[in-house]
Amino acid sequence: MHLPVDKTRKIVLASILCTIAMALSIIDISISTFLVLLPGFKIGLANIVSLFVLYKIGLLYALMICVTRSLITALLSGHVMGLFYSLAGGLTSIIVMFLLMRLLGIIKVSVTGGVVHNIMQVIVAIIFTDTPQIVLYLPILIVAGAIGGFLMGVLCKLIFQKIKFDSFPMNKIYKNN
Amino acid sequence: MKNSKLILPSDILYTCLIIVVCIGTLLYLNNNASVGNVAVIRQNGQEIARLSLHEDRQYTLNGDYENIFEISNGHIKVLSTNCPNQQCTHYGSIHKTGSSIICAPNKVSITIEGEEDEIDAFTG
Numbered sequence: 044m045h046l047p048v049d050k051t052r053k054i055v056l057a058s059i060l061c062t063i064a065m066a067l068s069i070i071d072i073s074i075s076t077f078l079v080l081l082p083g084f085k086i087g088l089a090n091i092v093s094l095f096v097l098y099k100i101g102l103l104y105a106l107m108i109c110v111t112r113s114l115i116t117a118l119l120s121g122h123v124m125g126l127f128y129s130l131a132g133g134l135t136s137i138i139v140m141f142l143l144m145r146l147l148g149i150i151k152v153s154v155t156g157g158v159v160h161n162i163m164q165v166i167v168a169i170i171f172t173d174t175p176q177i178v179l180y181l182p183i184l185i186v187a188g189a190i191g192g193f194l195m196g197v198l199c200k201l202i203f204q205k206i207k208f209d210s211f212p213m214n215k216i217y218k219n220n
Numbered sequence: 221m222k223n224s225k226l227i228l229p230s231d232i233l234y235t236c237l238i239i240v241v242c243i244g245t246l247l248y249l250n251n252n253a254s255v256g257n258v259a260v261i262r263q264n265g266q267e268i269a270r271l272s273l274h275e276d277r278q279y280t281l282n283g284d285y286e287n288i289f290e291i292s293n294g295h296i297k298v299l300s301t302n303c304p305n306q307q308c309t310h311y312g313s314i315h316k317t318g319s320s321i322i323c324a325p326n327k328v329s330i331t332i333e334g335e336e337d338e339i340d341a342f343t344g
Contacts (some may be wrong), residue, residue: 085235150231158238178246185242189235197227 056211057096057104058145065119066093068129072120084168085129086189089161092193093137094153098203099211102141116153124171131167132160144214149203150196157192158185228277259296261289262329273315285326296330298323322337 058214072087078088087185089112119125136156141150161184168177203213237258261269271279276292278299285303298315303325303338311321311340 074235147234148228148231149233150227154231154235154238158242162242181241181246181305189239193231193235200226 052210053100054194057100057108058127060092060096061112064089064108065116067092067114068112069120072116072125076122083126084164084184085132086201087132087136087157087195088158089189090133090136090153090192090198092118093133094140094149094195094199095202097137097148098199098214099141099208100135104179105137105141106134109137117216123219127171128164128167131163135163136160149200150193153196153199154189154192157188157190157195160192161188162183173189246338259289259291259332260331260333262331264327271303281327281328283326285323287323287326287328296332297321298330301326 044065062206067089071085074088075085075136092112093105093109096108108131113126116129117123136159139159140152140156147155162181163204165177165184169175252308257273259271259273260267261271261279261281263281268281269279270276270307271289273291273294273296274302277290279289279291281287281289285301287301287308288299290299295313296323298308298311301309301323303323304323308321308323314321314330314332317332320329322329
């Protein structure tokens with residue numbers, strides 16, 4: 044017997060996931076500033092939460108969680124320039140993933156989302172720093188984004204397979220593969 | 221979700237496809253920025269001179285300050301200048317269509333432009 048999925052339960056789940064996303068985002072910043080030369084650039088670790096929310100709750104909550112965690116993470120960590128990069132990458136990748144959800148399986152969706160995330164970050168970097176030469180970084184960033192998206196997708200699929208979230212049915216429009 | 225395989229072969233294929241498509245697009249776009257043929261020198265937005273990149277020469281331009289450009293080997297660079305920030309001399313040489321060097325104090329810009337027909341070889 045399952046409780047109905049009403050707004051309160053959605054909000055509670057969304058809040059918990061938002062906190063997880065913020066923690067992942069802060070780890071993300073630490074790893075990224077250490078490994079990558081581009082300022083404000085992120086490996087998309089927190090995108091796994093976006094993926095999860097897209098499949099379990101819906102598009103609106105995914106977008107809201109993305110905005111909230113970007114804002115709070117920027118305030119907490121002090122990396123305010125990273126805010127624009129996160130917002131641009133995160134929101135665009137969520138929208139693209141939502142559009143692809145009904146066509147492709149979760150891993151392919153996640154790969155596409157990761158690549159789109161990185162491409163948007165490069166575009167934002169070019170606009171903000173006014174150096175079109177940053178586009179030369181795109182090949183390596185695309186590969187990194189694809190691999191990151193792949194790993195996040197595999198992890199998310201594993202979570203969905205092993206852990207039963209019966210109280211939250213899957214989003215109606217996804218394609219099962 | 222069903223208790224089926226975690227990673228399908230099509231997933232790996234899709235990842236590689238995305239990587240190849242994106243990098244392929246980038247390479248295609250980059251190759252269209254080919255080697256340029258003429259350097260257009262503008263001062264205050266007005267076109268001052270069009271110098272062919274194929275003949276080695278030096279060109280002096282006077283304005284608020286003096287710039288001396290040098291063309292050699294299909295490349296153009298700012299040889300020397302007496303303007304306060306020496307950015308333009310440190311920039312190096314350019315030869316690709318679309319690239320530019322700017323001397324802001326002197327309000328001068330050099331831009332490389334190509335011509336419509338691609339020359340396969342050039343003798344003389």
